């Protein structure tokens with residue numbers, strides 16, 4: 001994306017939110033940062049002021065952009081975030097052109113749904129569902145008219161649609177490593193099946209709201225018979241009443257944020273423990289709705305719930321595969337014959353591919369062939385910071401095991417580590433299991449033995465972050 005375009009976009013966003021354009025100093029800081037340069041000395045010299053003054057202005061600018069764009073912006077990630085936001089924005093404009101009315105904020109539609117596409121499944125009764133997508137990103141990639149630019153996931157969509165509409169699954173966990181496309185897929189799914197519901201609701205739990213807050217928020221969407229109760233049991237039972245009376249699809253995204261960092265995966269923070277009760281009752285009690293949980297860590301209780309209750313399932317989202325060429329196409333990269341190699345190296349992870357595509361455009365003139373001549377894989381700064389957030393969550397035994405994996409060229413069985421790491425066998429077994437629950441280890445069966453490995457991107461990250469001096 002052109003620097004000028006990104007700058008103009010940032011200015012438009014700031015103006016839309018504050019009624020003020022970026023001033024010259026803010027623009028100079030942003031321009032330098034977007035070009036990957038150290039801004040303080042240059043901007044201070046050009047403007048004849050102190051570096052300290054420029055740094056304070058920069059800190060305020062990142063804060064302003066964080067408010068405007070709805071996520072934490074810093075000098076390291078500003079370019080990636082602006083480009084991503086611009087990307088969503090342009091697709092919203094494309095939809096505007098195609099369908100006329102879609103509001104420009106962050107939602108597909110806040111209140112009563114207008115259904116821009118005809119119902120996809122003729123068996124479903126076409127209704128006018130109440131759609132409330134809260135702060136969902138604006139994603140229109142599953143609309144037929146835009147399919148060229150996006151990698152649809154037809155088989156994943158059809159499995160999930162089948163679970164929800166035919167098998168009446170009450171609780172679904174959509175799982176997978178961060179960036180693999182859970183949010184995108186769940187919004188695509190909503191778009192595809194929304195007409196079969198009375199209520200369609202999406203909420204992100206990225207700020208770890210308490211279950212009380214989430215339930216209050218959900219209850220407010222429905223017609224209110226009485227005041228919202230204080231007590232959690234009553235809140236849950238009121239919600240269950242609604243889930244019985246109406247057919248609802250509720251997606252709770254970023255569920256991993258309910259879990260403790262530095263603890264085994266899927267362990268609830270103390271103030272979030274009651275979510276377990278909420279999810280269990282959704283599975284246990286009879287109703288006609290579906291709750292879908294998106295998470296990059298498998299909730300602990302899921303293994304048991306899946307066994308005990310039929311209408312509970314989990315779906316692990318994997319590589320986008322060859323369909324990811326649509327991402328590279330829309331990023332306007334060249335050397336199409338080499339794209340498959342690039343997709344393989346970056347595990348068909350759409351976020352990893354998007355970040356790498358930006359790097360290829362900026363430093364290699366968009367030539368994938370040239371980029372592949374470097375020692376692979378190369379991890380762009382944005383990708384490293386994204387991975388660092390995930391690795392910060394590991395326990396010390398998980399970290400010890402994962403760093404050992406980074407030195408191995410071949411997949412190994414769990415027993416390989418016994419007596420090689422100063423941990424007991426049970427600590428090793430549990431660490432491998434936890435790394436699997438975080439989708440950081442790949443597994444394969446060979447002659448009835450399960451072998452585990454670290455993919456090349458994660459291996460490279462672990463080597464450079466934890467093993468090099």
Ligand SMILES: Nc1ncnc2c1ncn2[C@@H]1O[C@H](COP(=O)(O)OP(=O)(O)O)[C@@H](O)[C@H]1O
Pocket residue numbers: 084141150151152153176177178179180181182183184185320327350351354
């Ligand atoms: N099917 C897809 N086609 C094209 N881009 C995708 C697809 N799925 C995800 N992406 C892109 O990858 C990035 C990460 O996707 P997201 O849904 O946020 O992942 P997750 O929720 O698993 O972290 C987003 O920028 C999104 O636009």
Ligand SMILES: [Mg+2]
Pocket residue numbers: 182183184253254
């Ligand atoms: Mg997500």
